[in-house]
Amino acid sequence: xxxxxxRAKQLRLDFPILNSNKNxxxxxxxxxxATTQKPQQVINAISAFYETQNANIHRGLYKLSQExxxxxxxxxAFTEKFINANPHEVIFTSGTTDSINMLAFTLxxxxxxxxxxxxxxxxxxxxxxxxxxxxxxSMKLKFIPIKDDFTLDYAAAEQLITxxxxxxxxxxxxxxLGTQNDAKRICALAKDNNAISIIDAAQSxxxxxxxxxxxxxxxxxxxxxxMCGPTGTGGLYGKHDLLEELPPYKTxxxxxxxxxxxxxxxxxxxxxxxxxxxxxxxxxxxxxxxTYLENIGMExxxxxxxxxxxxxxxxxxxxxxxxxxxxxxxxxAGILSFNIAGIxxxxxxxxxxxxxxxxxxxxxCAMPLMTKLGxxxxxxxxxxxxxxxEDIDALITGIKHTKQVFAKGIPK
Amino acid sequence: xxxxxxxxxxxMYREHILDLYKSPHNFGxxxxxxxxxxxxxxxxxxxxxVQLIIKDGKVQAVKFKGQGCAINIASSSLLTDEIKGKTxxxxxxxxxxxxxxxxxIPISSxxxxxxxxxLETLQKAVQxxxxxxxx
Numbered sequence: 001x002x003x004x005x006x007r008a009k010q011l012r013l014d015f016p017i018l019n020s021n022k023n024x025x026x027x028x029x030x031x032x033x034a035t036t037q038k039p040q041q042v043i044n045a046i047s048a049f050y051e052t053q054n055a056n057i058h059r060g061l062y063k064l065s066q067e068x069x070x071x072x073x074x075x076x077a078f079t080e081k082f083i084n085a086n087p088h089e090v091i092f093t094s095g096t097t098d099s100i101n102m103l104a105f106t107l108x109x110x111x112x113x114x115x116x117x118x119x120x121x122x123x124x125x126x127x128x129x130x131x132x133x134x135x136x137x138s139m140k141l142k143f144i145p146i147k148d149d150f151t152l153d154y155a156a157a158e159q160l161i162t163x164x165x166x167x168x169x170x171x172x173x174x175x176x177l178g179t180q181n182d183a184k185r186i187c188a189l190a191k192d193n194n195a196i197s198i199i200d201a202a203q204s205x206x207x208x209x210x211x212x213x214x215x216x217x218x219x220x221x222x223x224x225x226x227m228c229g230p231t232g233t234g235g236l237y238g239k240h241d242l243l244e245e246l247p248p249y250k251t252x253x254x255x256x257x258x259x260x261x262x263x264x265x266x267x268x269x270x271x272x273x274x275x276x277x278x279x280x281x282x283x284x285x286x287x288x289x290x291t292y293l294e295n296i297g298m299e300x301x302x303x304x305x306x307x308x309x310x311x312x313x314x315x316x317x318x319x320x321x322x323x324x325x326x327x328x329x330x331x332x333a334g335i336l337s338f339n340i341a342g343i344x345x346x347x348x349x350x351x352x353x354x355x356x357x358x359x360x361x362x363x364x365c366a367m368p369l370m371t372k373l374g375x376x377x378x379x380x381x382x383x384x385x386x387x388x389x390e391d392i393d394a395l396i397t398g399i400k401h402t403k404q405v406f407a408k409g410i411p412k
Numbered sequence: 413x414x415x416x417x418x419x420x421x422x423x424m425y426r427e428h429i430l431d432l433y434k435s436p437h438n439f440g441x442x443x444x445x446x447x448x449x450x451x452x453x454x455x456x457x458x459x460x461x462v463q464l465i466i467k468d469g470k471v472q473a474v475k476f477k478g479q480g481c482a483i484n485i486a487s488s489s490l491l492t493d494e495i496k497g498k499t500x501x502x503x504x505x506x507x508x509x510x511x512x513x514x515x516x517i518p519i520s521s522x523x524x525x526x527x528x529x530x531l532e533t534l535q536k537a538v539q540x541x542x543x544x545x546x547x
Contacts, residue, residue, distance in 0.1 A: 342434075344481035346456050350421035350523060363457035376457045376479040406482075409427035 003296070003304035005388045011296065012386040014039040028357045028394050033175050033203060033335055033364075033382035035225045038289075042228055045288035049281045056277055058254055072280050075287035076270065082290045083220065084211040085237050088269040092283050095234035096202040097125040099221035100169070102236060102249040102273070103198060104129035108137055110245050111196055113166025115140040119152055119181070120372050121174040124365040126200040126221075130169060139166065144186075146372065150177045150327040157189060165195040172204035176364045176378065178309070178335035179327050180204065187217045196242075202226060206384070207305055207333050209298040212237050224282065229289035233282040236273075243269050250275040293385075301385050305334030308383040308392060312336050315396045322399070325378060334383035337364075340399065343406050345379040351405060352398040359395070419518050424483060426517050433482035438492035442475035447540055450478075451533030453525050458484055460529060462492075462537045469499050476530065483515075483523050488530035490514040500538050506531060 001007060012018050015037045018027060029037060049071065055064040057072050080090045093099045116130045120143045134141050142165075144157045152170075161168055168190040173180050183199050190197035198219040201210060206227035212220055219242070224233030238246070248255055248266060252275040257265040266272040293301065310329045316322045316338055325337040340348060345361035352359055362377040363370045370377060381395055445463035452459050460478030464471055474492045494514055495503055511531050512519060519527045 344458075346458075346481040346523070346526060347425070347483070350424065350520065354420045354422055362455060367457060370457060376459070405422060405425050406430060409425060409430035 001297070001300065003300050003385065005390070008304065008386055008388045012388075014041065014292075015386055016040055016043070018386060022356050025356045028355070028391050030381040030383065030387065030391060030395060031358045031360050032206075032226070032384040032387075033380060034360055035231065036206060036228050036384050037386070038230070038285075039228055039292055041292050042230070042285050042288045046230060046281050046285040049284045054281075057280055058271070068280060071284050072278070075283040078287040078290050079235055082210075082294065083205070083237060084213050086240060089212075089237055089240055089243065091236045091238070091243070091270045091273040092278055092286075093221075093234050093236050094232050094279070095223040095225065096200060096221045097129075099219075099234060099236035100126055100198070100200065101129045103169075103219060103221075104133045106246050106249050107167060107196060108133065109247050110242070111166040113139075113195060114164045115142050115162075115166065117142045117144065117157075117161050117165050117168045117170075117190075117195070119144040119170050120146045121152075121177060121179065121366065121369050122171050123175050123200065123202070124367070125202070126169055126171055126198075127368065130167070143368075144170070146177075146369075150174075150179050150325060151331055152179070152181050152186075154182065154185060157186060161186075161189045161193050161195060163193050165190070165193050167196045167198065169198035169200065171200045171202075173201075173207070173333045173335070174366075174369075175203045175335065175382075176337050176366050176369055176380065177325055177327060178332035178337070180208075180331055180333055183215045183217060187215055190218075191216070203333065203335070206293075207298075208302040218242055224286040224289065227289055228292055229286035230279075230282045232279055233286040240269070243273070246273075248272055248275065252276050254278075296385060302333070304385060305383045305387075306332075308387055308389065309334045309336060311389050312381060312383075312392045312395070315392055316399075319396060319399055319403075321403075325373060334387075335380065336382070337378040337380045339375065339378050340403065343402060345377050347406070348379050348399070348402050351402045352395070355394065355398055357394055357398050419520060421520055421523075424517050424519060424523065429482055429486040429515070429517060432486040432489040436476075436485050437489040438475050439489070440475050440477055442473055445475075447537045449533050449537035449540055451529055451536065453480075453484070453529050455525055456481070458526070458529065460484065460488055460533055462488075462530070462533045464534075464537055466500060466538070469501070471495050471498055471500070471503070474534075476533075480529070481526050483519065483526040484529050487511055487515055487527045488533075491530045491534060495534070503538050504535055506535070 053067045055068045057069040142160045145153045187197040197217045199217045201222040205222040220237040225231040255275040321341040349361035360380040442463035447464040450461045458480040462476045465473040
């Protein structure tokens with residue numbers, strides 16, 4: 001079913017926090033790029049696990065442990081199917097940052113090559129781990145530039161990705177610009193040059209259909225909390241052969257087949273990478289979030305968010321004196337960064353907060369991108385399936401009010 | 413229940429604050445500065461640089477520059493006005509309430525960092541002994 005305002009309002013009923021009040025006013029949540037709200041179904045699944053199935057996995061010989069193990073393994077299977085991965089190709093992690101750090105510490109064991117290619121629009125999560133790797137291993141970082149229309153310069157990418165490239169790691173959807181990058185194209189360039197390709201899908205997996213076979217990436221990192229799942233969940237997809245080849249990042253219990261005083265043999269995938277007791281309840285919550293999103297339909301979610309973006313672009317244009325940093329509806333997810341002339345984004349966010357309108361303000365963990373754009377930060381509204389055009393109307397009213405306050409100042 | 417205060421943020425945007433935001437005092441570069449520091453607010457990416465001429469333990473001149481929100485720019489303006497002629501010791505003894513007194517507005521807790529970036533940067537500049545220290 002296609003989503004429109006009335007369907008979005010119906011979906012909103014699933015989210016307890018969006019039906020609550022703060023200081024007697026409703027919450028207008030437009031910071032979904034930071035984290036999304038959680039539907040009752042996910043909250044219930046986590047509670048139900050603790051109330052009826054809680055036990056450690058892969059060890060107990062009793063029924064409760066078997067049930068917990070089955071639920072956890074089913075969460076793995078759901079997640080794999082969600083992104084069209086083969087069985088055992090998804091490792092559960094605490095999120096995108098954890099997934100990328102894992103790669104930054106283990107990939108040097110299986111790759112040669114002198115440089116790492118990123119883009120100028122990376123979130124710090126897909127930048128700082130590679131900076132550290134470059135320092136440790138005397139490698140060089142290269143950045144695919146952004147064009148004036150806020151899209152990647154693919155011609156430059158063809159020049160930057162060479163036989164000397166070990167790793168190409170790019171953001172799928174920019175958390176600042178909303179730009180949806182052509183991951184398939186970049187991964188093909190990496191493959192042509194025998195480089196490892198990695199996709200930071202933190203901002204794409206919650207909002208669009210991800211097919212790792214179609215993208216043909218070697219690895220793909222994502223977070224659960226940005227897609228209706230609990231915080232502290234997420235995953236790393238990797239092609240089976242690469243995951244077999246890659247050494248474990250963390251070692252300890254549950255990831256071994258046998259251990260002597262001197263040596264250990266690694267367990268099968270994905271346990272080899274999941275040392276210690278994993279976030280079992282979190283994985284079950286994530287799996288429920290995936291079911292929730294699939295019932296709505298990823299294509300429907302993406303289409304609705306683009307409609308909201310189109311509406312927001314039109315409305316901000318009408319207000320005037322607003323600069324937007326967005327490549328346009330065709331090339332963008334439902335993320336809109338903007339600045340109002342003469343008003344700092346922090347001041348706007350504070351004044352909007354008076355009416356419980358939640359937006360992000362600042363550098364969005366993408367400081368090099370801000371430097372490139374020549375600004376200290378932006379205000380950012382980011383949409384999800386439960387947002388409506390009325391939410392954007394409230395934002396516009398708040399922006400107009402902020403402009404009035406700044407024009408006059410409230411009297412002493 | 414939450415302890416988040418119910419004071420409206422709008423209370424911060426008084427005329428005198430916005431006037432300072434639009435026309436900050438002591439804004440720009442200071443020639444012959446003996447002390448300098450660049451401070452960051454990692455939360456929002458704002459940065460300000462404070463430059464001073466300190467002679468015989470007293471502030472002869474001070475200027476600041478940078479990009480920031482209204483709260484940050486207004487507090488830095490008021491603070492740089494306040495410290496002219498003061499001893500470095502008096503500056504190092506300044507604390508949060510001193511800044512809030514100067515501003516004469518209720519600062520919501522999430523904006524404390526904005527209000528205090530000026531003081532933090534100033535104190536670090538004063539501590540740095542060599543010219544351009546820590547810049």
